[in-house]
Amino acid sequence: MSLFKRSVVAEISSHAGVVFSTLLIVWLSVLLVRLLGEAANGTIGADVVLGLAAFSSITALPVILSVSLFIAVLTTVTRNFRESEMVVWFASGLSLKDWVRPVLRCAVPVAIVIAVLTLVASPWAYRQIAEYRQRYEQRSDLSKVTAGQFIETEDGARVFFAEDPTKPGDQLGNVIARVIEPDWLTVVSADSARVQTEPNGDRFLVLSQGHRYDLKPGTPEFRMFDFNRYGFRLESKNDAGSIKVAREMAERQLKARPTDQLIGDNTNNSRSQMMWRISLPLAALNLALLAIPLGAVNPRLGRSGDVLIAGLVGLLYMNLINLSRGWIGNGKLSFGLGVWLVHGVFSLLMMYMMWRKLRVKAPKPPKVEARPAAS
Structure with missing residues (x-):
């Protein structure tokens, strides 16, 4: 691997580790405050707070990893442009498209980990969370x-x-x-x-x-x-209470269903949940590649505007995935179209932005002023 690719991979990995640990600490802090509040109100037992926090963190890892990878690539590309390191790489015969391979070298393993989490680990963690809560709800008042x-x-x-x-x-x-x-x-x-x-x-x-x-x-x-x-x-619990608890648990168990059961189920709710599990690793790849043109900024301009635009693009991407999942669950959108529509749109956006950044504008011809003829 060339010096350029090694430096890019090392910097993206370093930034991703810092961002991931920061987001995970923030997530755990907010989660523990919420769980301790539920324990104080008697909704859950104090003895299951740490277990619920651990399993809930597993369910949050796919989104945290996607966001960490996006911010890491965006920060790396932006820093190289801000500190004029890209001038050196451009002078060495490299271009912005040469970022694709080292970014994919970091993004593909992360996407594979996200796929394992969404398809296998997260449903198992949701089942453990439901079991913890159901076990506590079935306790007597004394316990x-x-x-x-x-x-x-x-x-x-x-x-x-x-x-x-x-x-x-x-x-x-x-x-x-x-x-x-x-x-x-x-x-x-x-x-x-x-x-x-x-x-x-x-x-x-x-x-x-x-x-x-x-x-x-x-x-x-x-x-x-x-x-x-x-x-x-x-x-x-009386029968009416058991029925109420069963209904509430049934609403939570959609996320806890194993992937092989979702594949064999043709209901809209199962299709929407399957779409969400497939979309997260694809979104991680798309966001990582989209961060390349978003991070290619003019060092003479302010940095806040570009970061804000990049954040809005990432937020719009995740919200559109959620919207598509809701439409599939309501039967307003087919499964095949819902899975690929949002990713296809943002892939085209990424290619268009890369083309805009790589396009070399022809120099403007000099203006020739007409002079009056000498008498």
Whole structure:
């Protein structure tokens, strides 16, 4: 490989590594904040936050890799023009089209990795995410109560807070529970709690040594009880709730379906998901090649305008892919046309821009001013 190709490949790889690590850290930061918020609200368990973060990162890798490759090629080409290194390469007999081979040398392996992720790894990761969430949703109310944390159950009808146990044999220490019923607002406090399972399989959260306060909203009616033992029945999800959860899970499972099942399914939703999985590696190749003419800028002009245009082009590309996926899912666009239409348009745009950059304009003829004839 020539010195030019080695330097281009090395610089693109270096920039891609920096951009990829930066985007991944930003993604993980935002994701962890969201997952910790869900854990604080009781939507997911605190013990599955790291697992969900890992699997969610796998699903985000195809887009992160595509964007990283696009920015890396764009930055490399722009830097060579800004610092006038391209003048040296042009003087050595090279042109802008000689960038295609080293860029493809970096882009093709990345596209292969993206294809593996979208066709194999991402569906598996989505299945693991769905399994984590489904497993937590099927837990009883008690299993969601953890020491030092407020937990909402039954859509906020029950709120629990518990401390660490202080007595042997207890599973929870001091417990405070707020229960909203059709006519009463109840607050229960107890010194300790434990689980008790009846012979018929019913489970109870048994509170020991506590107080119960009942208030009927809008009236002065008030009740107070002291108890030695008080039981909350912890029922599993009812059939209606299970049906609701099943419907929600069915909507999420389209992304989790293996690729071979999508190929054998002729529904519009399956075609749209298959189109998305095929489009991401193609988009990575197209964006990498498109970054070559987008990065060929005039060093005398400002850099912000060119970077902004390149960002808008990349954003438009990904949005059009999403739009095509929606049209395929709704039956407004055929699968074959939807897969190749956007990529074909941007490939033609890339070739047109390369032609514009490579085209050598003929010099303008000098202006000849007419002079009056001598007398």
